[in-house]
Amino acid sequence: MNGETDTTGQWLRKAATAARAASNVLARLPGPARDAGLRAAAAAIRLRAPQIESANARDVAAFDAGGGTDAFRDRLLLTAPRIEAMAKGLEDIAALPDPLARTLADWTRPNGLRIRRVAQPLGVIGMIYESRPNVGADAAGLCLKSGNAVILRGGSDSNHSARAVHAAINAGLRAASVPEAAVQIAPGTDRSFVAAMLAGSGLIDLIIPRGGRSLVERVQAEARVPVLAHAEGLCHTYVHSGANHAMARRLVANAKMRRTGVCGATETLLIDAAIAPALLRDIVADLAELGCISRGDARARTLVPAMPEATEQDFHTEWLGPTISIAVVDGVEQALDHIARYGSSHTEAIVTQDEKAADHFLRFCDSAVTLWNASTQFCDGSEFGFGAEIGIATGRVQARGPVGLEQLTSFRYVIVGTGQIRP
Amino acid sequence: MNGETDTTGQWLRKAATAARAASNVLARLPGPARDAGLRAAAAAIRLRAPQIESANARDVAAFDAGGGTDAFRDRLLLTAPRIEAMAKGLEDIAALPDPLARTLADWTRPNGLRIRRVAQPLGVIGMIYESRPNVGADAAGLCLKSGNAVILRGGSDSNHSARAVHAAINAGLRAASVPEAAVQIAPGTDRSFVAAMLAGSGLIDLIIPRGGRSLVERVQAEARVPVLAHAEGLCHTYVHSGANHAMARRLVANAKMRRTGVCGATETLLIDAAIAPALLRDIVADLAELGCISRGDARARTLVPAMPEATEQDFHTEWLGPTISIAVVDGVEQALDHIARYGSSHTEAIVTQDEKAADHFLRFCDSAVTLWNASTQFCDGSEFGFGAEIGIATGRVQARGPVGLEQLTSFRYVIVGTGQIRP
Numbered sequence: 001m002n003g004e005t006d007t008t009g010q011w012l013r014k015a016a017t018a019a020r021a022a023s024n025v026l027a028r029l030p031g032p033a034r035d036a037g038l039r040a041a042a043a044a045i046r047l048r049a050p051q052i053e054s055a056n057a058r059d060v061a062a063f064d065a066g067g068g069t070d071a072f073r074d075r076l077l078l079t080a081p082r083i084e085a086m087a088k089g090l091e092d093i094a095a096l097p098d099p100l101a102r103t104l105a106d107w108t109r110p111n112g113l114r115i116r117r118v119a120q121p122l123g124v125i126g127m128i129y130e131s132r133p134n135v136g137a138d139a140a141g142l143c144l145k146s147g148n149a150v151i152l153r154g155g156s157d158s159n160h161s162a163r164a165v166h167a168a169i170n171a172g173l174r175a176a177s178v179p180e181a182a183v184q185i186a187p188g189t190d191r192s193f194v195a196a197m198l199a200g201s202g203l204i205d206l207i208i209p210r211g212g213r214s215l216v217e218r219v220q221a222e223a224r225v226p227v228l229a230h231a232e233g234l235c236h237t238y239v240h241s242g243a244n245h246a247m248a249r250r251l252v253a254n255a256k257m258r259r260t261g262v263c264g265a266t267e268t269l270l271i272d273a274a275i276a277p278a279l280l281r282d283i284v285a286d287l288a289e290l291g292c293i294s295r296g297d298a299r300a301r302t303l304v305p306a307m308p309e310a311t312e313q314d315f316h317t318e319w320l321g322p323t324i325s326i327a328v329v330d331g332v333e334q335a336l337d338h339i340a341r342y343g344s345s346h347t348e349a350i351v352t353q354d355e356k357a358a359d360h361f362l363r364f365c366d367s368a369v370t371l372w373n374a375s376t377q378f379c380d381g382s383e384f385g386f387g388a389e390i391g392i393a394t395g396r397v398q399a400r401g402p403v404g405l406e407q408l409t410s411f412r413y414v415i416v417g418t419g420q421i422r423p
Numbered sequence: 424m425n426g427e428t429d430t431t432g433q434w435l436r437k438a439a440t441a442a443r444a445a446s447n448v449l450a451r452l453p454g455p456a457r458d459a460g461l462r463a464a465a466a467a468i469r470l471r472a473p474q475i476e477s478a479n480a481r482d483v484a485a486f487d488a489g490g491g492t493d494a495f496r497d498r499l500l501l502t503a504p505r506i507e508a509m510a511k512g513l514e515d516i517a518a519l520p521d522p523l524a525r526t527l528a529d530w531t532r533p534n535g536l537r538i539r540r541v542a543q544p545l546g547v548i549g550m551i552y553e554s555r556p557n558v559g560a561d562a563a564g565l566c567l568k569s570g571n572a573v574i575l576r577g578g579s580d581s582n583h584s585a586r587a588v589h590a591a592i593n594a595g596l597r598a599a600s601v602p603e604a605a606v607q608i609a610p611g612t613d614r615s616f617v618a619a620m621l622a623g624s625g626l627i628d629l630i631i632p633r634g635g636r637s638l639v640e641r642v643q644a645e646a647r648v649p650v651l652a653h654a655e656g657l658c659h660t661y662v663h664s665g666a667n668h669a670m671a672r673r674l675v676a677n678a679k680m681r682r683t684g685v686c687g688a689t690e691t692l693l694i695d696a697a698i699a700p701a702l703l704r705d706i707v708a709d710l711a712e713l714g715c716i717s718r719g720d721a722r723a724r725t726l727v728p729a730m731p732e733a734t735e736q737d738f739h740t741e742w743l744g745p746t747i748s749i750a751v752v753d754g755v756e757q758a759l760d761h762i763a764r765y766g767s768s769h770t771e772a773i774v775t776q777d778e779k780a781a782d783h784f785l786r787f788c789d790s791a792v793t794l795w796n797a798s799t800q801f802c803d804g805s806e807f808g809f810g811a812e813i814g815i816a817t818g819r820v821q822a823r824g825p826v827g828l829e830q831l832t833s834f835r836y837v838i839v840g841t842g843q844i845r846p
């Protein structure tokens with residue numbers, strides 16, 4: 001990543017100072033005033049939908065001129081329903097409970113001091129994202145709701161779209177008398193803006209990168225500011241010997257194929273040797289019918305010889321497409337060992353009717369999300385009931401798993417005494 | 424700080440890998456087994472007290488040969504009662520509730536999925552500290568209790584002492600069959616070990632520096648790993664016009680002079696113009712009697728002309744000694760403005776009988792700890808009821824204020840379904 005320049009360093013200091021002042025105002029606004037800002041931003045997005053569409057058309061035209069994948073083009077494209085969904089998303093966030101109106105703990109000490117731990121915004125969030133323009137709107141909504149200011153830095157491909165969305169949100173905030181500096185966008189898409197944000201220790205409290213693995217890994221490697229992110233979602237579904245056959249087939253098919261490009265999609269199937277002879281052929285056939293290629297280890301291929309061989313590297317691969325790696329294992333411990341060796345601590349599921357096996361798996365699997373008899377594709381903020389999510393974290397500091405409003409807050413202590421001095 | 428070398432980089436990879444494996448074991452040990460490890464470590468410290476004392480004598484002799492301040496020598500010195508206090512501290516931590524036995528949230532989704540957020544260790548903590556050998560023991564105790572492995576890097580001045588304490592703790596862990604790699608110490612005190620730890624993204628989950636401001640600031644500036652720390656404790660006591668005079672005198676004297684070298688000591692007194700004529704002279708006299716020099720701004724000096732003048736720089740100064748800066752202000756807003764401008768977001772107190780003024784101050788003061796009618800010196804983990812504290816954080820990610828066991832944990836999600844697939 002190119003280095004921070006004098007210009008971008010100065011930009012960041014100015015932007016972050018304004019952002020912190022805005023966060024201080026936001027933190028003190030009553031919840032309904034922050035919600036009014038969100039609703040006004042939604043209204044402004046609806047009002048400016050034509051401008052947003054034409055800005056997006058410029059980005060899409062540039063993309064088409066350059067060529068690229070259909071998946072990328074689809075992520076970039078803003079249609080009228082997608083713009084409406086963006087506005088509706090902000091209203092949905094406004095309707096959620098106020099994450100700042102929470103007393104997290106409250107106790108009284110023997111000397112009579114009453115100590116309360118109360119929620120407080122983190123401060124200034126840096127959001128670095130790539131092609132999808134709605135990421136900027138979701139991030140702005142979640143940050144505003146939680147009293148944080150956000151500095152957005154979108155990708156160059158979606159530059160016009162991101163700016164049009166940002167301009168609409170700012171117009172809404174202005175109308176609702178919420179400080180506009182609470183939602184800022186980097187003035188350029190040059191990498192030096194990213195470098196300045198990553199170097200912004202003391203200016204930015206938290207960086208959230210959303211995008212491909214290479215972006216996230218670069219951010220994680222270079223940031224001098226805490227980062228919430230996942231670089232990889234190499235998720236496993238483990239079919240235990242005690243699984244219900246029909247449920248296992250349904251869950252594997254959904255976990256792998258509902259959407260293959262999401263980070264919660266299953267990439268590797270582990271199946272017990274005791275159940276594989278009766279079940280693996282059907283699972284592979286189900287997947288094939290959905291267009292998925294199965295690659296099996298040697299033991300799996302003795303049961304389904306038509307499968308291509310899965311290499312060691314395949315088990316390290318996050319397919320993000322219609323391919324699955326399959327390994328036969330001997331029980332929960334071997335499944336956990338495989339996950340510890342190849343997994344990314346993101347999301348894993350066990351399918352079984354055996355409560356003891358499930359308990360063991362749920363206890364000893366050390367991933368952000370572990371499921372019993374449910375699809376790994378449930379690893380998603382909206383499925384958790386968080387409203388939108390700003391990302392999914394596989395680190396352990398501040399948050400893990402889908403990051404919602406609560407994880408965008410910090411806390412502080414408020415102590416009430418009656419003149420106590422410390423002995 | 425000198426850069427990481429190949430040797431120290433290799434050391435860190437090896438140490439951190441062993442530490443992570445140990446944390447994985449610790450995380451799965453029942454609470455009583457972790458507590459047994461702590462008690463065995465305490466017993467081993469008592470048993471090896473003579474070795475620890477003689478190791479400490481070497482450090483103190485080297486210090487005396489080099490010369491230095493009495494305060495520093497006192498921090499370095501381990502007496503028999505101090506060694507006993509170290510052992511007792513580990514037993515006190517063992518007696519605290521298990522921070523891993525907590526379900527932080529538990530809810531059921533409309534589709535029947537039951538989602539639980541459960542406490543989980545952070546993983547591997549890097550503890551960088553200076554002269555006080557007991558910091559290593561406290562850190563080891565809190566980390567073990569919370570299922571974390573810790574890599575200690577003590578200062579060169581206390582090198583023999585830190586190693587003797589570490590050896591005793593390891594002997595205790597060995598006796599209790601707790602993995603010794605859970606508590607490691609850097610093999611040298613060369614700065615390249617610190618550099619390797621700060622560069623240990625992905626290997627170390629969290630760095631906690633304890634020591635002087637220059638150490639902490641260097642760590643904060645250079646770390647590529649999240650840092651929990653405070654560089655400065657520039658704390659304020661604000662005497663509001665509605666204060667009880669006797670209480671104000673008692674609180675200011677305690678907040679400033681109980682111990683002047685702690686980060687929660689008050690460094691600046693703010694006093695309302697409406698009450699200062701009746702009270703300031705007494706406060707200054709109380710402080711003088713305790714050996715404290717008061718420095719006043721122009722308004723304060725019209726009331727107590729004998730005071731030396733407080734410069735602008737004085738209000739930016741964390742005295743950590745028997746000096747206090749005094750400014751006269753006109754009400755809560757001016758006090759908050761002064762704190763926002765000169766403070767370090769650590770700890771501030773208001774003294775008043777006026778509930779409305781107190782509420783305003785408690786709501787709008789954005790420090791880690793804000794007190795009403797109590798001494799700022801209460802900003803301390805043991806006074807919060809946390810048992811020992813591993814440090815005090817003025818950042819906002821993961822923790823703020825005194826950092827206890829709960830703040831040394833992360834969480835993960837456990838989801839129980841009945842075969843749900845995602846639509």
